[in-house]
Amino acid sequence: MPEANQKTIIRKSLREKLETLTDAQRHAKSHAACAHLLASPEFQAASVIMIYLSTPGEVDTASVALKAWQDGKTVLAPKVSWEQRHMLPIEINSLTSGLTTSGPGIREPVSGNPIPLNLIDLVIVPGVGFTRAGQRIGRGMGFYDRFLAEGEFMGLSCGLAFEEQVVENLPVLDHDIPLSMLVTDRGIWRSSPDLIGA
Numbered sequence: 375m376p377e378a379n380q381k382t383i384i385r386k387s388l389r390e391k392l393e394t395l396t397d398a399q400r401h402a403k404s405h406a407a408c409a410h411l412l413a414s415p416e417f418q419a420a421s422v423i424m425i426y427l428s429t430p431g432e433v434d435t436a437s438v439a440l441k442a443w444q445d446g447k448t449v450l451a452p453k454v455s456w457e458q459r460h461m462l463p464i465e466i467n468s469l470t471s472g473l474t475t476s477g478p479g480i481r482e483p484v485s486g487n488p489i490p491l492n493l494i495d496l497v498i499v500p501g502v503g504f505t506r507a508g509q510r511i512g513r514g515m516g517f518y519d520r521f522l523a524e525g526e527f528m529g530l531s532c533g534l535a536f537e538e539q540v541v542e543n544l545p546v547l548d549h550d551i552p553l554s555m556l557v558t559d560r561g562i563w564r565s566s567p568d569l570i571g572a
Contacts, residue, residue: 380545381511388503388511391538392431403536404434406559411498412441414562416530416555420495424450424463427473427481432500433534436469443467450489453482454517461521462488478513491526499553504533508552508565509544522551530554 395403411417423442425435442449452461456477464486466472474484499518503511510533512518522531533556540558555564 384511384541384544385502385513388539388541389431392536395536395538400431400536401434403559405437407433407534407536407557408435408437410559410562411438411532411534411557414555414557416496416532417442418445420447420529422448422450422489422494422496422529424452424494424497426498426500427451427469428500429479429481433536435498435534438498438534439466439469448489450494451481451483452517452521453486453488454480459515459517459520461517463491463494465489491524492528494527495529497522497527497529497531499531499533501533501535501539503539503541503544504535504553504556504558505541505544506556506563506565508533508554508556508563509546509550510553511544519551522553532557534558 417423423438425438426432428434428436439449449466450463451466453464454461454477464483466483472484473481475481499510501510501512521527531551531553533553535556535558537558537560552565555562
């Protein structure tokens with residue numbers, strides 16, 4: 375079976391599994407996953423962090439942004455250029471104002487100047503499925519793979535997920551970029567041996 379077809383089947387299966395979680399379970403698991411991330415040496419060492427602005431089915435990143443601001447960190451969120459099919463890292467100072475919804479329900483900054491990629495220490499990456507070895511399957515549009523493949527980006531990439539999104543193996547294509555680490559409600563897995571806590 376072609377890998378693209380495999381990915382479609384895996385996405386469908388994982389989405390069905392996520393739909394079985396209640397709102398209360400999702401909230402508790404989001405809290406646990408974010409607590410692991412916030413306690414990590416990678417988060418604590420980062421000065422500039424890019425988060426995703428979560429949709430209802432994803433781990434909620436609000437507490438990550440709030441703690442980062444509290445610690446004096448710079449928080450970025452991706453603004454999507456649908457025509458050019460890439461993301462721009464834009465600084466945000468609020469989770470309620472200066473944001474809009476575009477494309478398939480994606481929240482993003484309304485405007486702002488892009489921050490140079492070489493200044494970003496940590497990118498929090500959403501996805502549909504993950505392996506503990508750092509492989510990821512997204513929504514199929516490739517935005518994060520293209521972003522993480524940029525030569526100027528020298529920081530760490532961290533998948534943030536519910537444990538239900540973790541699988542043993544994923545089909546890997548040439549353009550798929552492995553993540554530095556994965557954080558779920560059950561803990562942290564580092565796929566790069568030179569990470570702070572590895």
